[in-house]
Amino acid sequence: MTFFRYTSGLLLCVALSLTLSVKSAVAQFPPSPQSAAFTGAWCAQGDPSKHASISDNGGFPTLTNENGDTSPGQYQGQTGIVAPGWQFVTGTLSRDGSQINWSNGTFWARCNSGGGGGGHRLNLTGTWYAQGDRSQSCSIHQRGSNLQLSNQSGDNANGQMNGKRTLTTKWNGTTIGGTVSNNGNRINWDNGTYWTRFRVYGSQNN
Secondary structure, rough: HHHHHHHHHHHHHHHHHHHHHHHHHHHOOOOOOOHHHHHHEEEEEOOOOOEEEEEEEEEEEEEEEEOOOOOOOEEOOOOEEHHHOOOOOEEOOOOOOOEEEEEEEEEEEEEOOOOOOOOOOOOOOOEEOOOHHHOOOEEEEEOOOEEEEOOOOOOOOEEOOOOOEEEEEEEEEEEEEEEOOOOOOOOEEEOOOOEEOOOEEEEEOO
């Protein structure tokens, strides 16, 4: 019994110190321009029906695979990313930024690349900022027309694209509609607030 308690305590200490060292290591590297190359929507094995995504909240990326499983991520240099939650699988970004090749032999390709003709779906996946304030980060994960949103207070909501540039969301039982600007970088909510994002993959500048 005593041995079990001691072992459990030791494991807990090791886990805590590992977590703290990972966080402090990441904290030393603020989000760099190349991190934007990873964020957004991806398609596992290049299959448009297998949606995956990467979002970034201040240098702490979150990866979501085609099954909806998530893992924290860590950037490695300019073109690498590691997913500790998925047995530390490592991804390498292709030169043109259109594909991530994973060390387990799989790959993710940009969902919007190579799509020939027909209604190009607006993609809202990524980090957004309430009222355009970089200290108030929000996020959207989009799978098809379904949305999962998180606001600057950490509240979560589900939503749906119900038009080319319109969406409906439900926050704690309250329905709030949104309209996306023509450039895709701003959502005007019908409660008088708005969210903006500073970079859409494929656009210039930060």
